[in-house]
Amino acid sequence: MSKSLPTRSENYSEWYNELVKRANLAENSAVRGCMVIKPYGYAIWEKMQRALDDMFKETGHTNAYFPLFIPKSFLSKEASHVEGFAKECAVITHYRLKNDPDGAGVVVDPEAKLEEELIVRPTSETVIWNSYKNWVQSHRDLPILINQWANVVRWEMRTRIFLRTAEFLWQEGHTAHATSEEAVAETAQMLEVYAKFAEEWMAMPVVRGRKTPNERFAGADDTLCIEALMQDGKALQAGTSHFLGQNFAKAFDVKFQDKSGNLEYVWGTSWGVSTRLMGALIMAHSDDQGLVLPPRLAPIQVVIVPIYKGEEQLNAIYDRLLPLIKELKSHGVSVKFDDDDSARPGWKFAEYELKGVPVRIAVGARDLENNQVEVARRDTKTKETVSLDGIYDYLLALLDDIQANIYNKALKFRQENIFEVNTWEEFTRQIEEGGFLSAHWDGTSETEEKIKELTKATIRCIPLDFKEEAGVCVYSGRPSSGRVLFAKAY
RNA sequence: CGGGGUGUAGCGUAGCCCGGUCAUCGCGUCUGCUUUGGGAGCAGAAGGUCGCAAGUUCGAAUCUUGCCACCCCGACCA
Numbered sequence: 001m002s003k004s005l006p007t008r009s010e011n012y013s014e015w016y017n018e019l020v021k022r023a024n025l026a027e028n029s030a031v032r033g034c035m036v037i038k039p040y041g042y043a044i045w046e047k048m049q050r051a052l053d054d055m056f057k058e059t060g061h062t063n064a065y066f067p068l069f070i071p072k073s074f075l076s077k078e079a080s081h082v083e084g085f086a087k088e089c090a091v092i093t094h095y096r097l098k099n100d101p102d103g104a105g106v107v108v109d110p111e112a113k114l115e116e117e118l119i120v121r122p123t124s125e126t127v128i129w130n131s132y133k134n135w136v137q138s139h140r141d142l143p144i145l146i147n148q149w150a151n152v153v154r155w156e157m158r159t160r161i162f163l164r165t166a167e168f169l170w171q172e173g174h175t176a177h178a179t180s181e182e183a184v185a186e187t188a189q190m191l192e193v194y195a196k197f198a199e200e201w202m203a204m205p206v207v208r209g210r211k212t213p214n215e216r217f218a219g220a221d222d223t224l225c226i227e228a229l230m231q232d233g234k235a236l237q238a239g240t241s242h243f244l245g246q247n248f249a250k251a252f253d254v255k256f257q258d259k260s261g262n263l264e265y266v267w268g269t270s271w272g273v274s275t276r277l278m279g280a281l282i283m284a285h286s287d288d289q290g291l292v293l294p295p296r297l298a299p300i301q302v303v304i305v306p307i308y309k310g311e312e313q314l315n316a317i318y319d320r321l322l323p324l325i326k327e328l329k330s331h332g333v334s335v336k337f338d339d340d341d342s343a344r345p346g347w348k349f350a351e352y353e354l355k356g357v358p359v360r361i362a363v364g365a366r367d368l369e370n371n372q373v374e375v376a377r378r379d380t381k382t383k384e385t386v387s388l389d390g391i392y393d394y395l396l397a398l399l400d401d402i403q404a405n406i407y408n409k410a411l412k413f414r415q416e417n418i419f420e421v422n423t424w425e426e427f428t429r430q431i432e433e434g435g436f437l438s439a440h441w442d443g444t445s446e447t448e449e450k451i452k453e454l455t456k457a458t459i460r461c462i463p464l465d466f467k468e469e470a471g472v473c474v475y476s477g478r479p480s481s482g483r484v485l486f487a488k489a490y
Numbered sequence: 491c492g493g494g495g496u497g498u499a500g501c502g503u504a505g506c507c508c509g510g511u512c513a514u515c516g517c518g519u520c521u522g523c524u525u526u527g528g529g530a531g532c533a534g535a536a537g538g539u540c541g542c543a544a545g546u547u548c549g550a551a552u553c554u555u556g557c558c559a560c561c562c563c564g565a566c567c568a
Binding site: 004013014017028030032084087088123152154156157158163164168170217225236237238239240272273274276305307308309341343344345346347348349350351362363364366367374490 | 491525526527528529530558559560561562564565566567568
């Protein structure tokens with residue numbers, strides 16, 4: 001293994017792939033397009049899950065679980081939904097294997113063909129709404145506010161670890177409401193949950209926006225999204241929240257009796273974020289030395305590297321730091337004392353930098369004499385000598401400071417990479433440089449598609465803070481009422 | 491799914507064009523000693539169905555065909 005990573009400027013995608021591998025986040029599996037999430041990577045995902053799950057509970061949602069398999073006929077009940085997903089569905093056709101009569105191992109038993117084929121869920125709207133039909137009779141049964149943590153399969157042609165894999169982990173919220181207003185409010189609320197999570201936990205600023213009809217979820221009346229900007233200037237959709245209108249209620253005949261006794265179709269929402277967030281987290285902050293993790297999601301927040309000769313010194317260091325370790329742990333700070341004797345300090349320093357541990361404490365005999373330690377922070381790669389007196393408070397403040405600094409750095413990067421462009425010439429030049437392009441658009445999908453065809457850029461979103469502003473479309477020259485955000489995207 | 495590339499020890503590689511002591515080197519691993527404040531040094535050792543399967547040949551890492559996986563570029567997508 002060579003010591004250093006490929007650099008971001010040399011080859012961004014190679015840097016990303018190598019980083020994922022070397023930091024022990026995940027690896028490719030023997031199954032095409034499917035990844036193995038390794039313990040260190042999964043630990044980050046678990047922290048994400050915990051934070052999100054708490055936020056879902058806070059907003060009144062409860063978890064449930066629906067089947068992995070969906071009867072093929074369900075998928076076709078909602079016309080645009082099936083159209084959106086049909087091309088990437090894995091299909092179960094048989095339920096049994098048998099020994100090959102020619103001795104070539106096991107083969108599919110042709111006798112065991114399913115009457116109705118099953119789809120491996122690409123998303124669960126259909127199977128869930130099929131249940132909701134049985135759960136809803138009266139307005140008293142509403143709202144239903146359910147989330148599930150699950151895996152889904154979308155048979156992607158071209159995969160990239162975390163960013164686009166054939167199987168991925170996610171959560172999908174599915175809610176049902178008595179009124180359109182309530183469902184619309186739910187859609188907006190959950191988008192805000194995602195935005196807060198991205199900003200406060202992942203330290204990743206996001207643009208809250210609305211998808212154009214072209215980019216909308218298959219089966220939704222409206223799709224809200226959060227969009228983040230990666231360091232290479234490409235945008236990444238980090239989460240979506242859909243207002244489903246009555247589309248699935250009608251497809252699955254989910255009706256309720258309102259207070260005046262009228263039968264009405266219910267209104268739905270769905271919203272999700274996936275392990276793709278892992279890719280976003282990596283690409284938003286990390287540098288040529290390795291991962292840079294925000295303290296709130298780092299599996300190890302503080303690592304202590306003892307520098308010693310002989311067991312006696314090691315024990316002396318450990319005894320001296322034990323009260324601090326205990327205090328940190330008792331306040332929920334994850335701390336690792338690395339007493340592994342087979343690696344030298346210099347090696348450990350590089351390793352923990354690669355893994356993005358926010359704070360590293362180095363401590364040797366010399367420090368103990370002076371009642372001090374060396375504290376290094378991953379985000380700025382600066383070191384400071386700190387007295388052991390009051391170090392607990394110092395570390396808590398430092399973790400907060402790192403969290404804030406990473407966010408501010410990403411925010412500054414995004415601000416410097418949003419460009420207002422007004423001419424087609426400016427647009428085509430800037431899109432090659434990357435970043436978000438804020439430009440007038442005439443509102444037609446023909447223009448949107450033409451721009452995509454010519455530049456590979458798509459409308460990432462119509463920002464929710466969209467300002468009415470008369471202008472002319474950057475491509476067609478037709479009148480426009482405001483600016484939308486374009487970018488090349490993952 | 492189309493076009494291009496790659497696959498040799500845990501990792502990275504040489505060898506492939508021109509079949510025959512060619513399985514090379516580095517990192518890592520193991521053992522021992524010395525080391526330990528930015529990826530340690532010396533000495534010794536282990537480790538390979540050359541991606542998988544057929545085929546050509548007296549002989550295949552090397553040539554042919556098929557398959558699998560990964561990477562890059564396109565179409566599709568969270």
